[in-house]
Amino acid sequence: MTAPKLVLSAQPAEAGAIVYLPLSPKTAGGEASGQVALKITIKNNEAKTVTMKNLVVSFIGAPVLPAVAIPLLVGVKNPITNVVEMKPLQIAAGASVSWFFQPENNITVPVPAPGQIKMSISADTFADAVSLSMPLKPHTSPVAGGSYDFPAKAQDFRMGEYWSGRAESHAAAGDGSQLFAYDMGVIAFDKATNAWNDKLPGKDGSLNSHYRIYGKPIYAMADGTVIGFKNDMPENTKMGTQVPTPNPVEGNHFWLQHGDEAVVYAHMQPGSLNPALTKIGAVIQRGQFLGLAGNSGNSTNPHLHIHAIEANKPWGGPLRPLPFRNLYMIDRSALKPPSPEGKWVKGEDLGFSSTPMAVWPATTAPAWYPPGWAEVSRSGIPEASYQAEFDHATGAGYRPVWVDAYEVNGKVYFNAIFHPNDGHAWAARHGMSGAQYQAEFDARSAQGFHLHQIESYLSGNEVRYASIFIKSAATARTAYHGLSRDQHQARFNALTADGWRPINISVVSPNNKLCYAGLYEKRDVGGFFAKSFLTPAEYQSQFTANTNAGRKLMYLNAYTHAGTPHFTAIWQEKAPAVLARHGQDAAQFQAEFNKQMAENRRTQFITGYEEADGHRFGAAWA
Template sequence: MDRRRLLIVTAALPVAGVLSNAPAAWANGDLPPGDTQPPPGPPITVTVEPIEGPDAVYLPLAPGTINDVERAKLVLRLLITNNAAASLTISKISFSFPGSGIPAKAMQGVDLVLGDGGVLTPGQAKWWSNGSVTLADDTKVKNQVYLDLPVPATVRVHVYASGYLYPVVVTLPLAPYQIGHSLPFDIADLRPGECISAVGDHWANGGAPGPQIYAHDVGVIGWDDNANAWSGLLPYAVGTPNEDLLLQDFRAWNLPIRAVADGTVISALDGMDDNTVIGQFPDPTPSPVGGNQVWLAHADGTRTYYTHLRKGTVAVANGDTVTAGQIVGRLGNSGNTTGPHIHLEVRKYVSTNPLRPWVLRDAWLIERAANTPWNPQSQLWVNGNGLGIPNKEMLIWPSKWAPVWYRPHIPEFIEYDWPPHHWTKLLDRTHDSGYHAVAISPYQVDGKALFSAVFRPAGRVAQKVSFALTAAEFAAESAALRRDGYRMVSLASHVEGEVRYTAIWSRDAGPASTSYQGVGLDEHRKQLEALTANGFRPVNVSIVAPDGTPQVSAFYVKDDSRSFAAPYLLTESDYLKAVQENARAGRQVTHVSAVTYAGRPHFSAVFQQSADGHFKHGLTSAQLFTELDGQRGGSYLTQALAGYEVDGRAAFTANWSKG
């Protein structure tokens, strides 16, 4: 049969009356009965991206957990060109998967994506992509195609035009996209308990070509043990997500953004202010919408896009050569954004700039709902190497190494405001991550005991912690540990119903030492004088005042190599004077504890000879967090830290010195 004649006839006859089963068969990916070649369609040309070699490529997705079904995401960009001498209207686009049994997917809102009602004038070319589209009734639909693995061998793209019975059909083999990139973060830049957060479904297409369909808006969230929840805000942020928040309240704010691979800077923009109104897009829409941004070109034929960077932090210029991991800027809130995050895209580095999926390298993923509360040791984590982010709220650990409570190689970290009933959990986590406590400091707030602790890499030395023991329990455990070859390295006391004691023990050689617990002020003075006369110096002096009567516990080591001072039970003003006087004498605070006595905080400190110090006093919990956050990755180590109560809230005094 002459199909050209048939097309002329069907223009005047109802389609249903002529070869009514053929279009249905073709729409499902099968040839009409008796045909071996596709029927002629409208006079259009259709080119498809993303293409690698002969294949249309899809994104293999990470499952939400290791137990979930593996899927793939297929997004295609079409360039449709009208080769006719007259205008024509694209009426329908569908994808089919011949031989798979998967029903064809008819795309919705084709005319809306193409614009002008789907009309192409003679010689005109328009982009179309199967992203999200809002229909005339304000219904938002998603045209992205999700397929269970294994993916069918081929895809057929059917493009229909009004007045033509058959579509133009493009048949392509399918293959997974394999050019991968790490995320632009270093696990060393995240705080304990933090993960990268992303959903593999971008809210916007980026126009008809769809460059943003595979894009990701990426932030940082952290687990708060006290709130028992995930949050993108720092623990001491004040305000609600859309009210009274500052940019620096967000965990993601100012995070270093790093090159995902070696490359060349092809565009770098800086100078746009960060939006300070949280929860709202700026009005008018800024230009460029990406704000402060960097484009990098890579040897694998891709370019990567980093946007919404903080003003004044773009660290590269056009033409610069960068290496993988190099900081190119810091995460901000510039451009068309409602809150601090980074928008990431990858594209093929050719003139038409076609979209490409972001295939992960060096990352572990898990669905947030499956990892609440935070558990890096869960067996459900997925090694994301070679996979993409699925359309779920995902936690991402940006490292080739599996998640841990505390990442390796941290010189020091501090946990504080921990109640006693969480303490065993904290010690287990730090131990499993290869860290030991080097100091533990209890304090009272509103009648409740809280603890802070300093942790450093464990090394090969075995450690034990005697935690919150009564006097009898502590005496028995101390004797047992000494018999097993352990020595005390730290001692503290607090009141929780009765006086309790906490000590750190190390199984290694060390100087001679001695200690006492629960003595009065006069006895402490006598012991201090006698022991220092015999070459001992105090390491810890801890005072509690149950029923208003001070009780002193202290730990000493044999060491007369450095001058020291150990004033105790000082008022706040006397303590601050002692800090100044000792600093003039070349001594810094190496230990401090606090107790509420006679209705006011009193301090006991040990000062030793030290070249430098960084002393802070009266810090709130939020201010301490900021202070510690500013020192991450620096060369300062904690010498002394103590909490105390001011107006029913915790306050802190601390000293740091160069490590």
């Protein structure tokens, strides 16, 4: 016999077949492919040590593919130089040795792939090779749907962010179990450098907090149970090193049992793991919060590492592919940021391409704004850009709930708040004359809509109107527009005497002549107070007085009259308590907005006005 007495087995194998990872094309309509990565176990039944030569991988069936020859080498430390040198694999008589691919050995096959794979091993002094042939098929994960949800959610993005991942992103560590592992981060396009960047603007990457991924919530990819965790490792603080805590390599982590696969979620922040899950055997639900992305363990900067093995304990079994579902992905070089538009691949049972991919973890297509935000709020939008911003928000599944317009140095700007669509039909318009607004009001009322908000503003010396209509159950409402101050006061007195309560009073002053628009509803708001000609000092005084009287600010509108800012304000006893600010410039307002969002408050309204030739903002959060 001219072939060595070797017995071969191979992984990843399921039901007697080698399984591969189906890969996403770079863009929709591109060529599909699969990743073959192997771990070969060789038992030497010869009576002597055998020196291996090559592994030749060939494929049987259509399409016809060329064979791939890979030298069977292993790293051996030179005892003199202490340098690891690559040497031919040697197996002692009667011994078994496992040899596995390195990432550069991974084989890409077209999909559909040939039906069989043949693995042939040659050895020194033997003329013939030993072969093992097995069926070849795509991997199906042992979870609902046959593949995993991505371990993050688009709702946690900042605007312009994506997750970033690619195939072959990890060495074959863990005895070859990590050939299908993913090391992933979060990226956005940096206009300053005209490149994708995983760091926040103006940050140099010297701190963990500089990275976009740092602190992002991580979620379970499928139902399962906890089989391992750690939650108390300090984070590495010297970027580019594993200082101070390289071991255990997972850092703060969960090992979760998903079917017959064990999956590790690694390198999280200390103390961030979900306390309800930090016990062996805890039951996990798909999409359940696990912890926060960090930089612990064998990690040189913040990132998320995941990989799967066939096992019922950590590190206890052979490698497994890890396909995803319910996400979108694209070769990030195919995007033209900041636009999210592109030929996105809808990921179902796919891993990443070997090209760096932008990942949108949601079932809805990528949009300017991620799904799941409690609100989208924009301030100081130039008039020429407002429609585009409006379209970006509404195209992402949000509806307008507030619009405000104002002038600075003769130019019109908008503030707007959008909430997630709740199923109610809505309509919104801006830039209308009084006659156009009245026609819109009549048409929408006839269609069963009610007026949600009316906003008046100046464009030059022309009065313009913006409106939001909603089709839903609502209290009775009545409105007017284009009234003088005296006319407004007369209507205000009559309506409030008849049980109506103001919810909008929008004022403009073309040529220093006050012009009023109002919206009223008939419901119990408790005590209320409304004033429409307040200087900033008077507004502050009234705010204090009404707060002390138990009334809460529910509406604020600013305008310029005779060159100075004025406010219209409405307080109601039964309105929610708010934290309010006014007189802030753009930077101050943005800082306040960020603070309120971080404290889980929501913007009730934003009003803008001109002061000292600059933008000023008033707003409230509840």
